[in-house]
Amino acid sequence: MGKRIAKEVSIAIAEAVKQCRVDVIAAYPITPQTHIVEHLSELVANGELDAEYITVESEHSAISACLGSVATGARTFTSTSSQGLALMHEILFIAPALRLPVVMVVANRALSAPISIWNDHGDIMAERDIGWIQTFAENGQEAVDLVYHAFRVAEDRRVMFPVIVNIDGFTLSHMIEPIELPDQEQVDQYLPPFKPRYRLDPRKPISMGPVGIPEIYTEAKKAQDEAFKNAYRVIVKAWDEFEKIFGRRYRPVETYRMEDAEVALLIMGSLAETAMTAVDRLREAGKKVGLVRIRLWRPFPLRDFVRAVKGVRVLGVIDRALSPGATGGPVGVEVRSALYQVPGRPRVVNFVAGLGGRDVTVEDFEEMADKAFFYMKKKPKEPYEMIGVKE
Amino acid sequence: MLKELARFKGFSAKNLPKEEPFAPGHRACQGCGEVLALRLALKALGMNVIAVSATGCMEIISSPFPYTSWRVPWIHIAFENAAAVASGVEAALKALKRKGRFPKNRRVDVVAFAGDGGTADIGLQALSGALERGHDFVYICLDNEAYMNTGVQRSSCTPYGAMTTTSPPGSRSFGQMTWKKNLPAIAAAHGIPYVATATPAFFLDLMNKVKKAALVEGPAYVHIYAPCPTGWGTKGEDSIRLAKLAVETRIFPLYEVIEGKYYITRKVTKPKPVEEYLKLQRRFRHLTEDHIRQIQERVDAEYERLLKLAECL
Numbered sequence: 001m002g003k004r005i006a007k008e009v010s011i012a013i014a015e016a017v018k019q020c021r022v023d024v025i026a027a028y029p030i031t032p033q034t035h036i037v038e039h040l041s042e043l044v045a046n047g048e049l050d051a052e053y054i055t056v057e058s059e060h061s062a063i064s065a066c067l068g069s070v071a072t073g074a075r076t077f078t079s080t081s082s083q084g085l086a087l088m089h090e091i092l093f094i095a096p097a098l099r100l101p102v103v104m105v106v107a108n109r110a111l112s113a114p115i116s117i118w119n120d121h122g123d124i125m126a127e128r129d130i131g132w133i134q135t136f137a138e139n140g141q142e143a144v145d146l147v148y149h150a151f152r153v154a155e156d157r158r159v160m161f162p163v164i165v166n167i168d169g170f171t172l173s174h175m176i177e178p179i180e181l182p183d184q185e186q187v188d189q190y191l192p193p194f195k196p197r198y199r200l201d202p203r204k205p206i207s208m209g210p211v212g213i214p215e216i217y218t219e220a221k222k223a224q225d226e227a228f229k230n231a232y233r234v235i236v237k238a239w240d241e242f243e244k245i246f247g248r249r250y251r252p253v254e255t256y257r258m259e260d261a262e263v264a265l266l267i268m269g270s271l272a273e274t275a276m277t278a279v280d281r282l283r284e285a286g287k288k289v290g291l292v293r294i295r296l297w298r299p300f301p302l303r304d305f306v307r308a309v310k311g312v313r314v315l316g317v318i319d320r321a322l323s324p325g326a327t328g329g330p331v332g333v334e335v336r337s338a339l340y341q342v343p344g345r346p347r348v349v350n351f352v353a354g355l356g357g358r359d360v361t362v363e364d365f366e367e368m369a370d371k372a373f374f375y376m377k378k379k380p381k382e383p384y385e386m387i388g389v390k391e
Numbered sequence: 392m393l394k395e396l397a398r399f400k401g402f403s404a405k406n407l408p409k410e411e412p413f414a415p416g417h418r419a420c421q422g423c424g425e426v427l428a429l430r431l432a433l434k435a436l437g438m439n440v441i442a443v444s445a446t447g448c449m450e451i452i453s454s455p456f457p458y459t460s461w462r463v464p465w466i467h468i469a470f471e472n473a474a475a476v477a478s479g480v481e482a483a484l485k486a487l488k489r490k491g492r493f494p495k496n497r498r499v500d501v502v503a504f505a506g507d508g509g510t511a512d513i514g515l516q517a518l519s520g521a522l523e524r525g526h527d528f529v530y531i532c533l534d535n536e537a538y539m540n541t542g543v544q545r546s547s548c549t550p551y552g553a554m555t556t557t558s559p560p561g562s563r564s565f566g567q568m569t570w571k572k573n574l575p576a577i578a579a580a581h582g583i584p585y586v587a588t589a590t591p592a593f594f595l596d597l598m599n600k601v602k603k604a605a606l607v608e609g610p611a612y613v614h615i616y617a618p619c620p621t622g623w624g625t626k627g628e629d630s631i632r633l634a635k636l637a638v639e640t641r642i643f644p645l646y647e648v649i650e651g652k653y654y655i656t657r658k659v660t661k662p663k664p665v666e667e668y669l670k671l672q673r674r675f676r677h678l679t680e681d682h683i684r685q686i687q688e689r690v691d692a693e694y695e696r697l698l699k700l701a702e703c704l
Contacts, residue, residue, distance in 0.1 A: 023486040026479060050490065052482035057520030061475035064468055064517065068443065068479025071466050073493075074486050076479075094468055200441045200464040200480060202499055209467035210454035220456075 004180040009140035009172050010035030012179045013079075013105055016147040018049045019187040020103075023074035023194075026054035026065035030084035031117045032169035033107040037079055059084035063091045066102045071208055073199035075151065076102045081169055082109035082123045089127065095162040096131035097224055098209055101154035101196075102162045104132075105147065108269070108320075109169040110356040118357020119169040121269065121320035125330040131224065133163040133231060134298040136268040140177035142295075143167045145248060148182075148190055152238045155194050159231045166297075168270040170357070182246055190245050232299050252301035253308045254293045257283060261290030263372040264312045264346070268294050268331065269320065271360055278365030289369050294331075302338055309339070312346040316372035318360075319352045319384070327383045349375045350384035358388055393584060393649060395606045401599045402435065410438050410462075417460040418452040422627025424618035424634055425449060425533045427591040429504065432531055432615070435598035436500055436605055438463055441480050445473035445505035445514060448540040449533060471513035474521035474530055477503040481526045500605040501528040507548035508538045511572045522581040522610045529604040529611045532574060535619035543622040547572040550642075551689070552682050553674045555622070560677040570689065578612035579648040585611035586648035587656075592634035596645060596656060603647075616643045624673020636668040641694040646701070653701040665690055 007015075014036050017025075025044070027037040043049040052069075056062045062078050070076040080088060085106055095102055108124055110116040124134070133153060137143035143165065150163035167173055198206055212220055232252075239250040256272075257279055258264060267275050272293045282289040292308050292315075294301070309315055319329020327333055332350030339345040351368050354360040364387055371385075402408075412433040419426035429449050433440070444450040444467045453460040454467065468476045481501045487493035505514055510532040518530060537555045538544040545558040549567045554560055558567040579586045585607045589597035597615065604611035616637055618630040625633060637643035638657060642665060645657040665687045669675040678686075 023490065024479065024482050026482070050486075052486045054478055054482050055524065056475065056478070057516060057523070061472060061478070061517050061520055064472035064475035065479035065482065067468055068466065068476035068481075069483040070479075072441070072480045072483035072487070074483035076483075091469060091472065098468075200466055202439045202441065202464055205462060205464045207454055207459035207461050207465045210456040210459060211451055213455050216456050 002180045002182045004178045006176050007140070007179045008035060008174065008176050009143055009167065009179070010174065011039050012140060012144045012181060013147055013167070014039035014043065015181055016144045017077050018043050019181070019184055020148060020151045020191055021075065022049070022051050022077045024052045024054065024066070024069040024076045025078065026056050026062045026069065026076070027078045027080070028056050028059045028062045028084060030059065030081045032109060032173045033079045033081040033084070033105070035173065036105060036107070059087040060091065063088040063095070067091065067095055067098070067100050070100045070102045071098070071200050073194065073196050073201070075155070075194040077104070078102065079105040079107070081107045082111055085123045085127060086111060092127060092130040092132065094209070096228070097220070099160040100162060101160050103147070103150045103154055103165070104162070105165045105167060107169040107173040108166055116356040119171050120355045120357070122322065122355070124164070124166055125321035125323070128298070128330055131161070131228060132298065133161050133235065134166060135163070135296055136166045136294065137172060138270055138272050138293065140172060140175060140179045141248070142250070143172060144179055144181065145242065145246065145250065148187060149238055149242060149250070152191050153231070153235050156234050156238070157197050159234050160197065161228060161231055166269065172270045186245055190242065229299055232301070235296060250295060251304070252294070252296035253304040254295060255308050256291040256293070258290035258292065258308065260288055261311070262288040262313045262376070263316065263369055264290045264292050264309055265316045265318060265365060265369060265372070266292045266294070266331070266335065267318045268297060271318070271320070271354060274360060274362055275365045278362045278369065281362065282366060282369055287369070287373070300334065300338065305335070305338055306342055309346055314372040314376050315346040315348050316368050317348055317350045318368065319350060320354050322352050322355060329384060332384055347375060349380055351387045352384055353387035360388065364388060393607055395608060396603055399603060399606055402595055402602070404595065408434055408437060410434065412436065412438055412440065412461070412463045413453070414460045414462055416458070418455065419448070420621050420627070422620040422630045424591055424630045425535050426452065428533055428597065428615045428617045431591060431594050431597050432601045433463070435601040436502060439498055440500045440502055443473050443477045443480060443501070443503040445503070445509035446470035447506035447509050448535070449504055449506070451540050470509050472517045473503040473505045473509060473514060475517040477501050477528045477530070478521045478524065478526045481528050502605070503528060503530045505532060506539070507532060507534040507536060508546040511547045511574050519581065522578060522583050522612065525609050527609055529601065529613065531601065531613045531615060533615050533617050535617045535622060536571070537619070537622050539619050539622045548574065551686060552678050554677060555674070565682060566677065575612065575614045575648070579651065581610070582651065583610040583612060584608070584650055588614045588616070588643065588645055590616040590634040590638060590643060590645070592631050592638065593645065593657065600647065622674070625671055629671060633668065633671060636663065639663045640665045640668045641690050642668060644694060644697055646697065653697065655697065655701045
């Protein structure tokens, strides 16, 4: 077993990527992702990691180079944030459609304008429908563990989809936390060498990325969608396997003090830990409050989620991104839609909080829970509400 | 001369590779100069190649699923990133060879193809990045002087005065109002080992240049001039004639830049007037004598400049 040592989360992620024995890294610097790729550069420069590091001229080329690399059969990693992720946007759709299992860590950050380097989920929520498997980390240890899991799942021949591990920018990426990095043997045991089903090789030529004429486009997309939904089982199994080797247990949806909860808060990412404190305080005050956290965002864990919120009367969904003019934040809209067919479904009240690095405190969570209790009897006027606005 | 090129004797008409890495049965227009250039380039490179295509005519006509014209491994990702994708392929081969997951001694050439739009305009950044980083790959620009498969819109490689759907002549316009971007010079400015221009009219010259580009270590850029009957308003059977005329009128000079040194590979001592070239094409039919004179002056001046570049070395 590895030792628990205090480490900056970004550095630990880079170490984990090294333990995954990647062959190629292509990345462009963007705050707050930089420490990850800086440390990887150091590891390559010192000969501690035998990989090609491509210092591309943009994020667009970073992801393009990654796709070329993974298509040639090399285990490939990149990392980005915010505007950089947005610049990759066009190419992000191509990776899953060509079944190219690249792994990317996104240090979540707000999008311009106004320009902000601080954390929210505006960048990744704009990438909701790109067809990548997406997980959200709650703390440093989970961020690291999700990297091993990402490679394992992505390269599984039944999956062959790219994976994004989301970590909150600064609030996770730049924190120093006690993190246990496993032994290399454990990682090797968990993560077999990359053996792609298809690759660019003159000994066995194939054409990748041809023109999809109308007669086949729908079928190609249906095949992609089915394979993506089927990936769910592999994702969960890979976590089961993870528990056997590393001893830490992960599920697509996690609950906290949900027994007999009337009101539940729902959140993704590192703020869940703050929310837990709020739940504890509210429970002490005799209020039946629980917390639901979605770890796997794509494919959406529909059944697990519905099971998790069973019996809840009001679900307070906290979004870290704004979708102007919509009927809610991206998570709020998703969750409402997921519950629509469920008999006796909870009422969903949607909050948008923590934009562009604004603190969301324990008190804020308490306030949101109180609002959720208030809306048990009364329907909210607006489909969502912004929290923490100074007026 | 680069050491890698010393042993290469060159192709001859009697000694051409038998393989056809680009299969017949593609969907290009009749008389397409670009597909001819592509076929010749691949013939020169052989079967041990990984090809990357940008979006453009050659990608569209060669890969309507479930058909493919590619007998070598081929990948298409997007319009502007062929050079970046090729960077990734090259880096992966390097890593896999080093780690023993790909035969160390097997030579595989990485080649990227893109049109003039995908090279001179939207793809210029990715190309510049890849050339600057020094990846060992060949980048081939198939230049038909406009965005052809979207319906003939101007690119920065469209020549002065040419009519396209986004540079139409009108009461306040005479067509394309800027001069063609000098892509080979931009590529050469990166200090890469090998840059060349070619056209399918001189097919051995084209094949030799592409082969040399593959032989040199590091990035190589080949700019191939490719007539487009559909976009230019020319007869399909005139494509090779036009490609030849472009050289003979000095509009498209053939040269190499080896380690920064310019070598004119086909010196045109008695140039034909540009009018002879222009008058065969509908895209130039609106031009006045004054425009043609301007073009002639520019072509002469550019050729003089090129001669000096080659001379001073």
